[in-house]
Amino acid sequence: MRSMFRNSALLSGLVTQDQVDEAIAHLRSSGSLSATAVELDDSLLAARLVEKGILTPYQADQIRSGRTKLNLGPYIITEWIGQGGMGQVFKALHQVMGRESAVKVLPLTKSTPEAVNNFNREIRTQAQLDHPNLVRAYDAGRDGNVHYLVVEYVPGTDLRRLVRSQGPLTQQQAASVILQAARGLEHAHQRGLIHRDVKPGNILVTPKGIAKVSDLGLAGFMNEAEADPRAGKIVGTADYLSPEQIRTPTEITHASDIYSLGCTLYYAVCGKVPFPGGTARDKARRHCEETPWHPRRFNLDLHEEFVDVIADMMEKDPRNRIPTASEVVARLEQWAGDASPIAARSAIRSPWTAPPLPAAPDGEDRADNLQDTDGGEPSSGLESPSQISQLSQASQQTASQGAASQETLPAKPGRIRPVTAGATGSGSSALSSASGIFSTPISKWPTTTVVAVTLAVAVPVSMFVGALVASVLFYLMR
């Protein structure tokens, strides 16, 4: 019986002859396959092997397209998880240990001997870290010319995907996620490691609401290969860069991670990055010079003191910023409560066919990631793309207006651009209602006015009536 699929499946080593025979026997006995058929229907055989749990759907698809190698060293690839700036991420099982892991494939362009040495050094350092809020690094290996990193598999999604799929988090959810991330970072900082690439995509969130920081130390490795033609795309991270990473990248301290975590918190509650629109260069300049829109412009439920924490994390001068991750934890604790389920859906997968294992050239398709620099998409209940671009235009045009509107400044002026009626434009009722939040409370005006008017009217009237009554009494008594 002829079958391309059967041959490839056997060659992959994932399926034995006995398992194939059993599957064919089952297809025949169930009537799906005639006893005299010469060609074996590949899709039926694949479906049966998936049904029996012998292959995963990803493996079956890959084998059907003729691939026979579905491992990287001792790691059997079971699923495609996603594509990041570094390369593709797969779910895998260790052939012997059976442990579920995530395998990150390094782009070939980054795999120069020097970069790989550097990378291995980072992994050794990372491997010393052991904290529930840090993704654990298990192993690093090489298969042919493909270098890969093996880390703890974290079910669920990441903060970027979470916000993109369900809109901004509540204050409590965001506080809980960022507080946990700060705990993980504190552990790393105490051991002399700086993350350098803290951003929503690098905070993984399990369905139970447990947050884990991933890709610690990889930014250093990624920055090695300056000649990489993809470098321009990787600066999607410009949305979370600290001013000192831009000005003096060789002299940064862990305070830089606090700034990026502040931007991440901003994104989590606003559904927008602090400086949407523009090029990476524009964003870098704005991180150094401008203040972002007040978070309550996008999320009216935020408490003023909570907004202060964001602002204190995003201070441009590291000397004025919250200095340590443990202080971030302390400041967020009152808002966080216990970690609670927030990822309603498990990992959001691409609707497209999953790509093959390594070797294939690293996809250039980072559109998905780059859109994130504006932080919003219609599905999240935020503005439409045209409104987003209006917002971004408004934010550029009204930078100085905001600074001039002192009566509407937030508690700590200058760090977060205030919500002003002038800046909101005319079309948004949500924004116009927000514009009053930082003004003198309007509720006091009617009360004062009513009292003043009452007194102004009542006093002369009562005087007049009193005088009238006195005159009448005087007249009657005469």
Ligand SMILES: Nc1ncnc2c1ncn2[C@@H]1O[C@H](COP(=O)(O)OP(=O)(O)OP(=O)(O)O)[C@@H](O)[C@H]1O
């Ligand atoms: N340890 C892990 N367990 C489960 N999923 C993961 C793990 N690490 C990454 N992912 C998922 O894989 C996808 C790609 O991740 P990756 O870290 O490569 O990219 P990114 O963080 O989005 O962007 P960048 O590479 O620019 O940091 C994301 O959807 C992420 O949620």
Ligand SMILES: [Mg+2]
């Ligand atoms: Mg990442």
